[in-house]
Amino acid sequence: MDDGTDAECHVKGNFRIRGIRSTNPVAVGDYVNVQRDKVQCTKEDGNSVYWITDVEERRNYIIRRSTNLSKESHILAANIDQVALIVTVNHPVTSTVFIDRFLATCEAYRVHAILIFNKIDLLNEEELAQLAELRALYESVGYETVELSAISGQPSELLPLLAGKTTLLSGNSGVGKSTLLNALFGREMTRTGKISDAHDKGMHTTTFSEMYELDVQGDNVQCTKGWLIDTPGIKGFGTIDFEREEVGHFFRDIFRTSADCRFGNCTHTTEPGCAVIEAVEHGEIAMSRYESYLSILGDCTEAKYR
């Protein structure tokens, strides 16, 4: 509430927000207007019950489809300053397609994104080399990257990046989002869960999104205040309603190069004189980035026949 207190609020069954079809009309980070319930105005514990009557216009939001073919979309969070995408080279493996789809969506919705590579304590020599390669790749594309181990104490190097901001923590299940949140706070704010021995994957321990007020003393900074949003792990990242011609705008590396394509509306697939394909062939654009780009183009084609 405006006075800083918490209140239990409900959403009416038919509540819809104009223009956006999503499974959650109200998302974490939303500013809402509420009305006190007339009948059940106070519960046994003396607290009031409220109905959400309206959601204020969002400054921004991040939205995805649960699977590429799904018609349902889901708003991860609204009114955020940045996304911290938590990824792991192994235990579990985060795919580059997942990373790139997420980053492309952040570009499309103009939300700043940073990449946090977690669980570096678990990596063998080969995986550490892979980590270095991935970090170099994303730094060269234009993203800030950090590597850490969330179980080795407070990652104070992160605090300056979080200060004064609302940050959405997202990523696959089991990558350590909740562990990182707890490490930043220096105490257990939320539950964490083991990853499965059989599949080396997370078990969806966090089941709903929650925002936490960060207010900590760190080694490098006097005091860091900010907001952190812990979210349930997600599997796939289906993009929403991109036009074929605009997908290239959401890949910074591809976008930079596309200025040299012969045709202004080049989709970098079969057109002659495509500078992007040439850059991929010469290793100037990573094959993994180009493959992710093509996979999103595939979504656009499917969307036409939905």
Ligand SMILES: Nc1nc2c(ncn2[C@@H]2O[C@H](COP(=O)(O)OP(=O)(O)OP(=O)(O)O)[C@@H](O)[C@H]2O)c(=O)[nH]1
């Ligand atoms: N070795 C190691 N284990 C870690 C690290 N970070 C997290 N873990 C472990 O990974 C497991 C999953 O961590 P969680 O924090 O629950 O993962 P999550 O991303 O919140 O998962 P969901 O809530 O299911 O989305 C736990 O057993 C953690 O202790 C790390 O840096 N190193």
Ligand SMILES: [Mg+2]
């Ligand atoms: Mg969690």
Ligand SMILES: [Zn+2]
């Ligand atoms: Zn092209």
